[in-house]
């Protein structure tokens with residue numbers, strides 16, 4: 679019987695959650711669930727939660743906990759047969775508690791990256807909004823500058839990746855993330871990685887997951903909320 683694994687990855691904007699999640703998904707065969715992608719899909723599909731979420735995102739605000747959990751938890755229920763890594767959720771303690779009542783996590787990865795590094799990375803971050811693909815003009819540039827490798831469509835830079843906006847985002851991140859980090863620490867599943875380079879952090883995450891993934895004993899552990 680296959681052993682299922684559940685993890686979340688946390689960290690400030692630009693800490694490498696998306697980049698590292700992709701590596702984990704490829705190396706360990708987990709599904710990478712990006713809450714940002716779920717939000718964008720719901721907005722595109724004009725679901726009730728999507729329409730509500732859009733009004734906050736347009737203003738550069740976080741989507742309220744109730745809307746986020748309503749949007750996300752049903753998606754997790756569809757994933758009961760898979761091992762997954764959730765990126766971008768939970769962002770608040772209320773979201774962590776909602777997730778906790780829906781399923782048991784094995785690992786919470788916490789990325790701790792210096793502010794100067796975050797600023798520098800986000801200055802060079804370009805994204806392909808329809809797919810959520812992320813590039814960096816230094817670290818992983820697209821084949822053609824300003825163009826998505828897969829679709830040939832244009833890449834954009836997000837307004838809130840500007841250094842001036844970033845300081846406020848980071849302050850906000852720290853305030854809301856601290857109780858979430860403490861929550862996972864108290865559960866004994868928090869693993870913090872600190873460095874300026876993803877390539878330095880990656881071997882340590884890979885080693886951790888190699889020890890954890892084969893030891894998972896139980897089967898589908900996401901409780902159905904029906």
Ligand SMILES: Nc1ccn([C@@H]2O[C@H](COP(=O)(O)OP(=O)(O)OP(=O)(O)O)[C@@H](O)[C@H]2O)c(=O)n1
Nearest residue numbers: 690691692713714717735739740741766767769
């Ligand atoms: N738990 C979450 C996840 C996402 N969002 C909203 O969805 C948007 C897109 O999420 P994401 O792709 O994770 O993007 P960023 O906030 O740009 O995150 P990061 O810079 O950390 O990659 C966020 O800006 C936020 O408004 C949210 O409110 N709460």
Ligand SMILES: Nc1nc2c(ncn2[C@@H]2O[C@H](COP(=O)(O)OP(=O)(O)O)[C@@H](O)[C@H]2O)c(=O)[nH]1
Nearest residue numbers: 692693694695696697799803813814817875876
């Ligand atoms: N220079 C550099 N850029 C990186 C590194 N790791 C990730 N990036 C880039 O930094 C930006 C932020 O990474 P991303 O995975 O989007 O972080 P997230 O906001 O936490 O999801 C992207 O443009 C990445 O390509 C690294 O080790 N060095």
